[in-house]
Amino acid sequence: MNRGELAVWAAHEQWRMEQLAYDLAGGHATGRQCREAAAVFDHLAAQLRGHADGLDGTVALDEPDHD
DSSP states (O other), X not given: OOHHHHHHHHHHHHHHHHHHHXXXXXXXXXXXXXXXXXXXXXXXHHHHHHHHHHHHTOOOOOOOOOO
16 A cells, blocks of 8 residues: 555544544444454554555564553
8 A cells, every 4th residue: 555545544544533432432332333443443553564664664573462
C-alpha cells in the first residue's frame, strides 16, 4: 500500500475510532462493534509497521500486547 492509500485509509477509519469512543463512553458499544474495530486497527497497525520499515529500512518485530 503506498503512502497516499495508507493516508486515505487511516483518515477513513477515523470515524470508526470516534464512533467506538463515543459508544464506549455511553455504554452502547457492542461486542461485534469492538471486534470489528479491533480487526481494522490490527490491520492498520500492520500496514503502518510495514510503512515504517520502508521509511527507515528496519524490520519491526512483533511487539507484546499492551492491554
